[in-house]
Amino acid sequence: MSTNTTTSAVSTSTRPITVTNRSIVGIAVLGLATFFAITTELMPVGLLGTMSRDLGVSESTMGFVVTVYAAAVAILALPLTSLTARLPRKAVLVSTLVGYAVSNVLVAVAPSFAVVCAGRVVGGVAHALFFSVASAYATRIVPPRLAGRAIAFVYSGSSLGFVLGVPLATWVAQTIGWRPAVGSVALAAALLALVAVAFLPAVSGTASPHIGSPRAWARTGLLSVVVADLLLFAGHYVVYTYIGPYAIDAGLDAGMVSGALLVLGGTGIVGLWLAGTFVDRAPRQTLIAAVAVMAAAFAVLPFVHGSLFGTMVVAGIWMAANGTTGTLFMAAAIRTGGVSPDIAGALVNGASNIGIAGGAAVGGQALGAVGLQYLPFAGAVVLIGSLGVVLAARRGFPVHTHAQEHLSTTSVEAITSSLAVVTSSVPVVSRAIATITGSIGVATGTVSTATGSVRTQRRR
Secondary structure (H helix, E strand, O other): OOHHHHHHHHHOOOOOOOOOHHHHHHHHHHHHHHHHHHHHHHHHHHHHHHHHHHHOOOHHHHOHHHHHHHHHHHHHHHHHHHHOOOOOHHHHHHHHHHHHHHHHHHHHOOOOHHHHHHHHHHHHHHHHHHHHHHHHHHHHOOOHHHHHHHHHHHHHHHHHHHHHHHHHHHHHHHHHOHHHHHHHHHHHHHHHHHHHHHHOOOOOOOOOOOOOOHHHHHHHOHHHHHHHHHHHHHHHHHHHOOHHHHHHHOOOOHHHHHHHHHHHHHHHHHHHHHHHHHOOOOHHHHHHHHHHHHHHHHHHHHHHOOOHHHHHHHHHHHHHHHOOHHHHHHHHHHHOOOOOHHHHHHHHHHHHHHHHHHHHHHHHHHHHHHOOOOHHHHHHHHHHHHHHHHHHOOOOOOOOOOOOHHHOOOOHHHHHHOHHHHHHHHHHHHHHHHHHHHOHHHHHHHHHHHHHHHHHHHHO
């Protein structure tokens, strides 16, 4: 299938020509789903110390729950996306939310480290499909001129996961235990699945997903995007997997880890805003600057490790730069036009999680070899590799953006004219959010009861 055919298939009869209330609510639901996806994936980052003590394993061993999750995504993203491409997108996306809920339930009541890992594998299977589907889903329910903005909005859920999800879960864990924290996310994900059934617009599957071949991926520049994304995530997670212990070693009180994660995640919002601003104007230049800043921040971190203030400032710069990368890499992959958007999402999703798994593993080895203070040096080396690929790969990261209809978002008039629609949809979205957040107290009591039952059985 040619590139033109692929583009046409994405941007003609299956795409609305105007923004509707249902489209806006659908994008909001996808953003919330991304929030819970990221929260599920990264919760152990803030809970490593608590979980390791409760389950009787070391922190470096507990870091394996990040690796096993990412490995499941890396292995399954492309085959699962390809196998489910013909299925209705709504059913596939809802099933991933159910998978997140099941994963978190298993982790919340797990009596051992092995069961926690099994629960994380279930989450990894859901994650393997989720991001591959969600990004392309967003482009299918809005007009072509707003597709890039739609992707950026969906990825705002990722930043909210960093900003609110992980810190909130960490705070709950520090207050009443890590099991209620994980259980709360399980119930919220289940409720969001019901919200998605009610409010997410239906989108049909693709009759014949265009997968291409490694040779075609290389020719269009898609392969270089995938490699650079893999290295970026690997370098990032060498350090981020152990950000809680790292901050404590730098002088942070253990009870303040959730607050520190909240502050650091907040800087990612700045990066997300920059990505939305420059994803169509200067994506190559923005990505080069972001990766370079991340590498520089890692190189500086060991020298300010004796100062908590200096560590937080430099880490904030690192996280702000990182906030731009998700949107930019996904947009770059889709813009190459070499494969269907779902498949592009699967390739980037798989590459990201290979990077996460590799980065967490390398971080664990580096932690044992050089200690927490010098851990960022290992991450900086990997990030320099990612930067080199971006600089060299002008086909995957062109100086001038591809003029493809399905990612053209420069029509300011069209964007501003849709504000009335957004405003009219706010009450619906607010009710959905209230339903989800209002259930957290119920979840806490439910999981506490379940945990108590498990412990009682174990004592018997």
